[in-house]
Amino acid sequence: MHHRLQEIVIMGTCLTMSKKKRKRYGGAAQGNRRPLDGSHEEPMPLPNPMVGFNLPNDRLRSVTRRLPQQAIGPPFFYYENVALAPKGVWATISRFLYDIEPEFVDSKHLCAAARKRGYIHNLPIENRFPLLPLPPKTIFEAFPHYKKWWPSWDPRRQLNCLQTSMSSAKLTERIQCALASSGNPPPKSVQKYVMDECRKWNLVWVGKNKVAHLEPDEVEYLLGFPRDHTRGVGKTERFKSLGNSFQVDTVAYHLSVLKDMYPNGVNVLSLFTGIGGGEVALHRLGIHMRTVVSVEIGEVNRRILRGWWDQTQTGTLIEIADVKSLTDDRIATFVRRFGGFDLVIGGSPCNNLAGSNRHHRDGLEGEQSALFYHYFRIVDAVKSAMGRM
Template sequence: SNEELFSIMEKTLQLLEMGFSECQISTAFDMCGGCHSVFAICLSIYIPLLNRLCSILFFQYYTSSNMQIKMEDSSLRDLPPDFFHLKTEEECDSAPPVGISELLEKSKVKKPKEVRRSVPKKPKKNEFSLDPCIEPPLHHLQEESWKQFDIDEDGKPVLLPKPSRLLANAVAKRPYFFYGSTTDLPRGTWAKVSQFLYSVQPEFADSRQYSALHRIEGYVHNLPTEDRFQITPNGPMTIDEAIPNARKWKPSWDNRKHVMLHTDFDSGGGASYLCDRIGRQLAGSLSPEQQRSLVLELESKNLMWVGKNKLSPLEPENLELIMGFPVQHSRFSGFSPAERLNSLKLSFQTDTVGYHLSVLRGLFPGGVSLLSFFTGLGAAEVALHRLGIRLRCLVSMEPREAMRGVVKRWWKESGQGGELVQVEGVEKLSGEKLEGMCRKYSGFDLVVFQNPWRGGDGFAFDVFMEFVRVFQRLRCAME
């Protein structure tokens, strides 16, 4: 159940903060299950390790006259009764492989003497936590992500300087993860996503800074934020640059600069009727109030000028250019213009996501191996290609046949030299198959998850948990 998943992930986060590795935590859950307390899970990890340490200490005691162990030492009083049980060689071999120096350091610094639920504390102003009983982890933003925007005089969001990030080494490492959503998720949903991804706070980007699209995209990732750069050459930054033919027909009172993707696209009879009605309205004189009202309607329906007092719905080719895709990228047999437009609407804007992925070029100069969940039209892949980052391999999980066809055609036409593996869905990816891919490709450098649209608040929790499960399994396999 979801409640059990929340409990397991909460305990996992607490254990990670104590310094345990993901493999140790996974082994402990396999041994004693997820229903036990954090203290009990800690014991299941520590007792085998302490038994090994004790064996070594006793060996040194009998072989060195300088080694003395005082049983009255306070650090030994609270050990379990079987602490000094010497395990057999077979038992020792089954214990997790930990170096002696690492073991001594953990037993000295990170030994959890007692784990208990503290009295709920009032969260600090910049603290981002779903459960107030959980202490804030080491990996956090120095500034609150929700305050990355200010409001200008027109009531529009303006990007503030990017806050610095302090991520623990256990989090900011390969494989990197990148979760993104192009829909307006509630703050509580972002909190849920953050909690299951090492409590890394979300980062928000205004696409107007990179393109002719007006939209806020949200990401949760563990990539570095320093040394980012924009894709060059950059795409059109305004509607006039994206659709130059419309400029000569556009009246002076139409001050639109960016496309806004509010509603589903309709390229059928409804859109034609609306264009005809507005065209008849334009034949007469309009008051300033009518002009402002009409601009809002044109903006909400994404209607573009194609002649004098003549309008037409936004074409897929126009939106492809605005989103940073090649022309005809979304074209596929049986895919209607409205379906193409709606697929583009749910995709990342490639210049925007590319800016956040640009650090990968310095991290992996030889190219990246990519595991992609709900690839869609392949926006992250196209962005990496535009950044000049070679895709050594792409394992794409996408249930829709049309989307797989689009990505497969782009892979071939763009001259990718790596290997493309397409999987119909995450449920088709077994643990054995994932581990086999890890061995074949020497692990993955980046895991991308684009939130699929499910209606409502736009968040598919069950699918997201599958992503978390697979990512945890992947990290454990790559340890």
């Protein structure tokens, strides 16, 4: 009851504000502006290819950007969500996050699996560097042993987006039957059936006529996590947590600029932490985390993060379950206690934005995805608390 009231107040504030903030994000113009097609939302075209402001090892394009004055830190912040959200969602997110132009990146340019995501951050974009070793960018580089059974008529060299649920064993069986009862190579119709299923479920060839879904440790590897990062919980839970997480190499590339700026480490406010993709990225970059205040609703995810933290970190980890309980007052107290946050990082829930959701793809006002407004509230609260320091 109390939460609901609070939420309405927050929404009211935001909506009022969004009316005032009419200005579009500045910086490098990205393609043509279509005329308003009756809707009040402005278009947010996705770049093609989806490579963000720059990629590792391409010095051909040196993009510069000018951040809106309001967007300039402290703190630095880093926000993430699915790129293919319903129309108008990214325009709204951008408007709330100080009119910063989103950086859209498909992680297939950095690893062996696609992951189309938008990132809004106020980090510098010059002198980025990638994590080493560079991750494999094709299926065969990542998993050489799959070459053995890969048929010549399967042209895939990269995987599709790693999602939260996996195919059934029955499907493996059906495909095996279909292939066994046809020649080699199979007729086009069978090829199409098999390829459609393989693409839909990210299947790989593990035996003669036999496809299977990836295993949790393979997903961990593709996403840039240490081996067995999510070990110790049910398999279904692992897939769900991994499917919801960052691609570590991609995020680390963006965060790499922090390394020289904070030789003594950083204080991090981590929202919607999940299994700790941001923390793993900072750790792999060699950026020390003095303090992480982590907000994560899932008990399983909190346990995974705590397990990793205790094994690898010396700093302080404070875990909070619910973003709604992180009030502006508590934020101010944290800011005083730690001397401010250097980075606020997080991706808010995508389930009401994601295309796979048949039931509640309600957009940014959906039950979970509306928690984005708390991300905005909290960044803004940190900003003003640090302004008073």
